[in-house]
Amino acid sequence: MPHDNPLIALLVVGLGLAFIFGTIANRLKTSLLVGYLVAGIVVGPFTPGFAADQALALQLAEVGVILLMFGVGLHFSVKDLMAVRAIAVPGAILQMAASILLGEGLGWLMGLSAGGGLVLGCALSIASTVVLMRGLQERRLVDSDAGRIAVGWLVIQDLVTVLILVLLPIIGPLLSHTGAAHLGLRAILLMVGETLAKVAAFVLVMLLIGRRLIPALLHFIAHTGSRELFRLSVLAVALGVAFFAAELFGVSFALGAFVAGMVLSESQLSLRAAEETLPLRDAFAVLFFISVGMLFDPRAVMHEPLKLLGVLLVVLIGTPGIAFLLLRLFRRSWAVSLTIAFGLAQIGEFSFILAGLGLGLGLIDNHVRDLILGASILSIIINPLLFHLLKRYRPWIEQRDGVVPAVVAAEAEVRAPLPRTELTQHAVLIGYGRVGRRVADGLRADGWPLLVIEAGEGTARSLEDSDVEVMTGNAADPAVLAAANIAGAKLVVVAIPDIFEAGQIVDQARTANPHVRIIARAHFDAEVPHLTRLGANLVVMGEEEIARSMLAQTEALTVRV
Numbered sequence: 001m002p003h004d005n006p007l008i009a010l011l012v013v014g015l016g017l018a019f020i021f022g023t024i025a026n027r028l029k030t031s032l033l034v035g036y037l038v039a040g041i042v043v044g045p046f047t048p049g050f051a052a053d054q055a056l057a058l059q060l061a062e063v064g065v066i067l068l069m070f071g072v073g074l075h076f077s078v079k080d081l082m083a084v085r086a087i088a089v090p091g092a093i094l095q096m097a098a099s100i101l102l103g104e105g106l107g108w109l110m111g112l113s114a115g116g117g118l119v120l121g122c123a124l125s126i127a128s129t130v131v132l133m134r135g136l137q138e139r140r141l142v143d144s145d146a147g148r149i150a151v152g153w154l155v156i157q158d159l160v161t162v163l164i165l166v167l168l169p170i171i172g173p174l175l176s177h178t179g180a181a182h183l184g185l186r187a188i189l190l191m192v193g194e195t196l197a198k199v200a201a202f203v204l205v206m207l208l209i210g211r212r213l214i215p216a217l218l219h220f221i222a223h224t225g226s227r228e229l230f231r232l233s234v235l236a237v238a239l240g241v242a243f244f245a246a247e248l249f250g251v252s253f254a255l256g257a258f259v260a261g262m263v264l265s266e267s268q269l270s271l272r273a274a275e276e277t278l279p280l281r282d283a284f285a286v287l288f289f290i291s292v293g294m295l296f297d298p299r300a301v302m303h304e305p306l307k308l309l310g311v312l313l314v315v316l317i318g319t320p321g322i323a324f325l326l327l328r329l330f331r332r333s334w335a336v337s338l339t340i341a342f343g344l345a346q347i348g349e350f351s352f353i354l355a356g357l358g359l360g361l362g363l364i365d366n367h368v369r370d371l372i373l374g375a376s377i378l379s380i381i382i383n384p385l386l387f388h389l390l391k392r393y394r395p396w397i398e399q400r401d402g403v404v405p406a407v408v409a410a411e412a413e414v415r416a417p418l419p420r421t422e423l424t425q426h427a428v429l430i431g432y433g434r435v436g437r438r439v440a441d442g443l444r445a446d447g448w449p450l451l452v453i454e455a456g457e458g459t460a461r462s463l464e465d466s467d468v469e470v471m472t473g474n475a476a477d478p479a480v481l482a483a484a485n486i487a488g489a490k491l492v493v494v495a496i497p498d499i500f501e502a503g504q505i506v507d508q509a510r511t512a513n514p515h516v517r518i519i520a521r522a523h524f525d526a527e528v529p530h531l532t533r534l535g536a537n538l539v540v541m542g543e544e545e546i547a548r549s550m551l552a553q554t555e556a557l558t559v560r561v
């Protein structure tokens with residue numbers, strides 16, 4: 001079967017194994033990405049057993065990159081990009097230049113030609129968008145100062161990569177051992193000019209035409225009332241713009257999708273559009289990591305550990321060290337500088353593309369490509385550990401920031417472990433949305449000591465100045481519930497719409513405290529006994545209450561008539 005249907009085989013086996021290894025990774029309390037990478041290595045050609053189609057996997061991974069960057073663009077406006085340009089543009093360019101030099105040095109030590117060193121250096125200078133964005137999303141840092149600078153930095157890296165991809169075939173041979181094709185400075189400048197002009201033309205077309213056309217199209221589709229069509233239109237726009245950007249303007253898929261998202265972010269529909277792409281985006285992001293794992297030949301790592309170590313040191317210490325110094329020069333706090341530097345301490349998709357190109361041009365051999373791949377996998381595995389260190393040494397970092405007067409304290413975006421509440425005999429309200437907000441007002445008026453758990457960062461922040469204690473996080477996470485002192489609480493109100501998570505929360509709350517009163521929210525008949533069984537004392541079915549109230553109003557109105 002696998003040979004007849006390579007795509008189906010890849011999806012079934014790849015996603016199935018990613019699920020299994022992801023679950024194991026989760027149990028071992030490490031990043032899910034590690035599980036996906038291992039799944040990739042298992043379905044790859046270098047381990048015994050089933051081998052999935054590598055070329056297919058790479059294409060699917062590219063779809064993942066497109067959807068991811070589209071999502072990033074949706075959360076990013078031109079204004080955001082402009083706000084960080086003063087630091088992102090010089091920062092990213094200087095960091096890449098320095099990392100390329102480091103790579104050249106390492107290449108020289110390894111006996112590569114100058115051209116080979118250039119390929120190695122370029123590959124080591126660019127972080128993986130997927131890994132960095134996943135890291136920021138997991139830690140809810142996308143909307144923070146560090147997050148915005150990191151995204152700006154990524155966009156610049158991406159632009160420079162487009163340029164490198166165009167220039168490498170010209171400059172590379174000049175620097176290789178053979179010194180083949182020879183082009184004058186004029187020709188090189190012409191090529192650079194042409195590439196920049198194409199990128200500028202693409203951005204201009206998007207700003208002048210796309211900015212009007214795309215939101216208008218989505219508005220039109222939204223008015224048809226068909227969710228299915230809307231979802232489809234969002235996908236078509238994301239993939240379509242990315243594809244045409246690459247075909248017509250020579251821009252990378254990632255950059256094309258990013259600009260498409262950014263153009264959309266100025267319309268009100270953007271949030272809905274973002275939500276529509278979420279599930280697909282996650283599935284394809286998993287495929288991206290599987291495809292990375294598939295490229296990896298574990299034997300390559302074992303043969304020359306010293307070389308691998310050298311490459312890894314450039315990625316883990318060289319690049320982040322340079323980025324950190326630059327950010328500090330730009331007067332960013334320790335917390336922000338370290339967050340961004342650690343975010344950049346990994347390499348991924350762009351490095352593979354560059355390594356592939358270098359291989360095709362004969363500048364590097366298979367062996368160097370394997371080193372780049374090995375360093376990529378190891379750096380992706382090590383990356384979450386760096387963030388863990390950051391969390392662990394937060395007090396020390398904050399102390400450092402305290403002595404830098406120019407730095408605003410609010411910049412410290414590194415997350416601390418949740419502090420445990422001091423409240424006892426209190427009410428815990430979960431979800432501060434349309435329902436929770438109203439419940440909170442009532443509870444406060446009744447004099448309850450109140451603690452709110454809310455997953456949405458913005459919503460939670462809106463409560464910060466009030467007298468209510470607020471915790472940002474998913475209440476289904478046992479650590480969050482424990483920090484809310486459920487064991488000492490008197491009342492738990494679960495005001496979230498998702499039955500799956502609500503069930504988890506009710507179950508855990510009941511286990512932690514057999515006496516606490518639990519009131520939960522439901523939307524369907526079957527959810528009421530489900531939540532009751534898990535331990536809720538009272539389940540309020542929203543639709544029933546609405547109907548009851550409507551009926552009462554109808555009666556009141558008809559009596560009056």
Ligand code: AMP
Pocket residue numbers: 430431432433434435436453454455456459473474475476495496497498501
């Ligand atoms: P609404 O449906 O308008 O009442 O909004 C529900 C609110 O609950 C939103 O603000 C969500 O961010 C929040 N929410 C949903 N799930 C969770 C969860 N598992 N933990 C904490 N807050 C949540």
